[in-house]
Amino acid sequence: MRVTLLSSAEETEAAFYDALSRADIEALMGLWAEEEEIVCIHPGAQRLVGHATIRASFEAIFERGAVNIQPVLLHASRNMMTEIHSIVEQVERTSEMIQDIHILCTNVFLKTPLGWRISLHHASIAPGRAPHETFRASMLH
Amino acid sequence: MRVTLLSSAEETEAAFYDALSRADIEALMGLWAEEEEIVCIHPGAQRLVGHATIRASFEAIFERGAVNIQPVLLHASRNMMTEIHSIVEQVERTSEMIQDIHILCTNVFLKTPLGWRISLHHASIAPGRAPHETFRASMLH
Numbered sequence: 260m261r262v263t264l265l266s267s268a269e270e271t272e273a274a275f276y277d278a279l280s281r282a283d284i285e286a287l288m289g290l291w292a293e294e295e296e297i298v299c300i301h302p303g304a305q306r307l308v309g310h311a312t313i314r315a316s317f318e319a320i321f322e323r324g325a326v327n328i329q330p331v332l333l334h335a336s337r338n339m340m341t342e343i344h345s346i347v348e349q350v351e352r353t354s355e356m357i358q359d360i361h362i363l364c365t366n367v368f369l370k371t372p373l374g375w376r377i378s379l380h381h382a383s384i385a386p387g388r389a390p391h392e393t394f395r396a397s398m399l400h
Numbered sequence: 401m402r403v404t405l406l407s408s409a410e411e412t413e414a415a416f417y418d419a420l421s422r423a424d425i426e427a428l429m430g431l432w433a434e435e436e437e438i439v440c441i442h443p444g445a446q447r448l449v450g451h452a453t454i455r456a457s458f459e460a461i462f463e464r465g466a467v468n469i470q471p472v473l474l475h476a477s478r479n480m481m482t483e484i485h486s487i488v489e490q491v492e493r494t495s496e497m498i499q500d501i502h503i504l505c506t507n508v509f510l511k512t513p514l515g516w517r518i519s520l521h522h523a524s525i526a527p528g529r530a531p532h533e534t535f536r537a538s539m540l541h
Contacts, residue, residue: 306531345522
């Protein structure tokens with residue numbers, strides 16, 4: 260497993276969506292915190308807990324190809340050890356896909372000895388088009 | 401607004417579901433962090449940001465009555481300033497309601513000068529019955 264020292268949650272999040280866009284399972288799984296309680300919820304799916312289960316889910320997704328997602332409309336709260344991002348996942352859509360939904364996502368990052376790692380990824384489907392908001396982020400504590 | 405010193409994230413979460421069960425809007429809103437970037441996503445709904453919007457959404461919910469939810473199957477990660485709970489929300493169902501879905505929820509709590517407050521509540525619909533897992537929680541850091 261590639262071990263990278265990720266110096267910010269933003270860097271880790273960018274690496275996450277980059278790994279998805281390249282269907283790179285090793286890069287993707289190397290971004291998660293090294294503890295068993297990591298949680299991943301794909302849109303409209305059941306909760307997955309732990310490295311093995313989460314890895315298997317992404318392997319199944321990558322069998323259908325890479326996933327191009329642009330994270331936008333970030334709301335962030337952060338302190339020295341944790342960062343929580345609420346984002347809209349802008350998915351590259353083909354013409355057959357439904358246009359009147361969007362994906363909301365909560366990403367939680369923890370500062371570990373190996374840098375900022377993903378602890379939780381919760382994505383879900385919301386009705387309507389993505390809201391038009393200006394970028395906002397706050398520094399807490 | 402009632403100001404309570406909430407000494408743990410567990411206490412805040414219990415107070416949250418208690419306020420929902422009593423349709424007590426003041427108690428409910430007093431549990432959120434006092435900053436504008438608080439985020440609330442109700443199941444199958446759009447993202448709400450900020451006290452005013454979130455309060456209005458719960459007022460609309462309470463017009464239809466109280467909400468009885470039992471949080472179960474907790475997976476938690478925590479450090480000194482933040483606690484993230486991934487739970488299944490066991491909703492009291494009437495016979496007309498669909499039985500083959502369940503609600504997954506991410507609750508984020510921050511330690512503030514006024515105790516542990518809710519920063520983010522992200523609930524979403526998952527297919528099938530709630531998984532049967534034994535309770536697990538981990539202490540990180």
